[in-house]
Amino acid sequence: MRIAGLIQDSIVDGPGLRFVVFTQGCQKRCEGCHNSGTWCLDEGTEMTVGEIIKDMLENPLTNGLTLSGGEPFLQAADCVKIASAAREKGLNVWAYTGYTFEELLIRAQSDHSTKELLSLTDVLIDGPFILAQRALSLKWRGSKNQRAIDTQKSIAAGKAIELADS
Secondary structure, three states, X not given: OEEEEEEEEEOOOOOOOEEEEEEOOXXXXXXXOOOHHHOOOOOOEEOOHHHHHXXXXXXXXXXXXXXXOOOHHHHHHHHHHHHXXXXXXXXXXXXXXXXXXXXXXXXXXXXXXXXXXXXXXXXXEEOOOOHHHEOOOOOOOOEOOOEEEEHHHHHHHOOOOEOOOO
């Protein structure tokens, strides 16, 4: 798996102490992106999924996994393995994506890994970062178009359902 970096004990990428996987590669290239170093698909560092899972499970205080980027859905099959390991340990799973929930639902019809990653995700922060809609007061998001979605309720309903407290 190609990653841009790993962070232990993040408190800004979701609630609690989180292990964050910054995947390498993003085709959205949003103006003003704070992770523009993750765009190029062939940069970053190669790590095995097993190495990433081992790092994630080292800290007993970690209570969540966040998949960010870059674009985690470009490496959905590997992210599924990491999210599955997180779930087995009782960790909640958040994912940040430049795609909308609706775009991912369409993609999931032909891509099993996307469907599986959505099924393992508790909260999805969706949509591209739009510099003109940047808002520093938003909880967990960078621009007003992005949504904090309760992924499991949304899958069941077939439409995006935003978190009540976001």
